[in-house]
Amino acid sequence: MSEYQPSTNCLHAGYVPGSGEPRNIPIVQSTTFRYATGEAMGALFDLEAEGYFYTRLQNPTNDQVAAKICALEGGTAAMLTSSGQAANFFAIFNIASCGDHVVASSAIYGGTFNLFAVTMKRMGIDFTFVGPDCTEEELEAAFRPNTKAVFGETIANPALTVLDIEKFARCAHAHGVPLIVDNTFPTPIHCRPFQWGADIVTHSTTKYMDGHANAVGGAIVDSGKFDWNRYADKFPGLTTPDESYHGITYTERFGLGGAYITKATAQLMRDFGATPAPMNSYFVNVGLETLPLRVEKHCANAQAAAEFLASHPKVAWVNYPGLPGNPYYALARKYMPDGTCGVVSFGVQGGREAASRFMAGLKLASIATHVADAKTCVLHPASTTHRQMNDEELLAAGVSADLVRLSVGIEDPADILADLEQALALV
Numbered sequence: 001m002s003e004y005q006p007s008t009n010c011l012h013a014g015y016v017p018g019s020g021e022p023r024n025i026p027i028v029q030s031t032t033f034r035y036a037t038g039e040a041m042g043a044l045f046d047l048e049a050e051g052y053f054y055t056r057l058q059n060p061t062n063d064q065v066a067a068k069i070c071a072l073e074g075g076t077a078a079m080l081t082s083s084g085q086a087a088n089f090f091a092i093f094n095i096a097s098c099g100d101h102v103v104a105s106s107a108i109y110g111g112t113f114n115l116f117a118v119t120m121k122r123m124g125i126d127f128t129f130v131g132p133d134c135t136e137e138e139l140e141a142a143f144r145p146n147t148k149a150v151f152g153e154t155i156a157n158p159a160l161t162v163l164d165i166e167k168f169a170r171c172a173h174a175h176g177v178p179l180i181v182d183n184t185f186p187t188p189i190h191c192r193p194f195q196w197g198a199d200i201v202t203h204s205t206t207k208y209m210d211g212h213a214n215a216v217g218g219a220i221v222d223s224g225k226f227d228w229n230r231y232a233d234k235f236p237g238l239t240t241p242d243e244s245y246h247g248i249t250y251t252e253r254f255g256l257g258g259a260y261i262t263k264a265t266a267q268l269m270r271d272f273g274a275t276p277a278p279m280n281s282y283f284v285n286v287g288l289e290t291l292p293l294r295v296e297k298h299c300a301n302a303q304a305a306a307e308f309l310a311s312h313p314k315v316a317w318v319n320y321p322g323l324p325g326n327p328y329y330a331l332a333r334k335y336m337p338d339g340t341c342g343v344v345s346f347g348v349q350g351g352r353e354a355a356s357r358f359m360a361g362l363k364l365a366s367i368a369t370h371v372a373d374a375k376t377c378v379l380h381p382a383s384t385t386h387r388q389m390n391d392e393e394l395l396a397a398g399v400s401a402d403l404v405r406l407s408v409g410i411e412d413p414a415d416i417l418a419d420l421e422q423a424l425a426l427v
């Protein structure tokens with residue numbers, strides 16, 4: 001399917017029905033699969049044959065949607081998870097364990113920061129956070145002999161900083177570790193991080209991919225380009241026999257294209273069970289079919305909202321990487337020439353209290369802990385998603401106390417701007 005353009009792949013990749021078969025991806029709502037003989041099933045358990053036996057590990061609906069996302073990113077293998085959180089956890093835990101270290105951009109989603117800095121730290125994995133704008137020397141200095149990966153977000157939620165993917169990939173590769181990029185905000189329609197040197201891409205499919213606030217979900221895609229064998233001593237989990245899986249060596253059996261995702265499925269899905277419901281994957285697929293149309297409209301509306309806010313006297317500042325003059329404008333033009341995302345952040349004159357009054361005055365936009373929905377929604381991160389961070393951590397993540405995050409939907413732009421205007425008039 002990769003011979004097609006992304007918007008065609010959004011409709012057709014991952015599932016090609018045979019004659020007389022359902023046109024839509026069927027929802028295989030079955031926990032289990034029947035086999036004629038015990039031997040036939042045994043071959044599946046030994047990973048000797050391909051097939052399904054239990055939905056916690058694999059399910060046809062989930063796999064077909066994963067294959068579509070894989071094609072969109074230009075990867076070699078992909079898996080879906082029950083949430084974006086699970087995707088980022090698996091992406092790192094698949095190659096780092098107790099005693100290891102990871103370098104991460106500090107400008108990341110609040111939930112991811114907590115996962116890394118608190119929960120994974122309790123598992124014995126240390127993270128060093130670097131500013132997304134750090135110099136190559138500062139980035140170099142963050143590495144340790146036990147560093148196993150580098151992590152960043154293409155466009156950070158909610159800071160809207162743009163990751164210099166090439167710089168982070170260069171440093172990661174110089175130290176023999178992969179770059180993992182959370183590509184949730186631009187989606188593969190606007191950025192394909194593998195083209196810039198990233199090795200693994202993650203998604204919260206909850207956002208633009210689903211696009212209709214239907215289903216929480218995540219995805220991990222492998223480029224197949226990172227040479228685990230070259231750094232075999234760093235990644236024994238991929239390059240030496242897995243005693244919990246009949247002595248399989250993943251790189252040997254599945255090659256560089258399949259080793260990472262097969263290991264994550266065979267070990268992490270088996271043991272943690274963060275499996276998406278097939279019904280939810282179906283919802284993601286419905287969203288994916290219109291992703292290019294929606295992303296284009298989200299960006300056009302966000303650009304209009306950003307320009308309106310930038311010229312409004314009651315707005316202190318506007319942050320949107322699509323605005324000329326934004327510090328990330330040049331990086332955004334380089335990595336996302338067709339547009340960035342639909343999320344704009346800004347400060348209301350008068351700080352925290354004025355921001356609250358503005359939020360209360362909105363009529364069309366919903367106050368919701370969600371972004372990337374077809375319907376415009378708005379959030380004050382310092383009092384909600386990021387409330388577990390202290391002021392210093394907030395600043396490092398690029399979030400100020402007066403920051404309002406506006407996720408611009410696909411309504412008529414005139415109605416969105418009128419709503420902002422009337423709510424600002426109340427401040």
Ligand SMILES: *Cc1c(COP(=O)(O)O)cnc(C)c1O
Pocket residue numbers: 083084085086088109111112153156157182184185203204205206207216217218
């Ligand atoms: C929302 C989000 C996540 C977490 O995803 P969930 O699906 O909510 O678990 C991770 N990364 C980014 C960039 C996000 O926006």
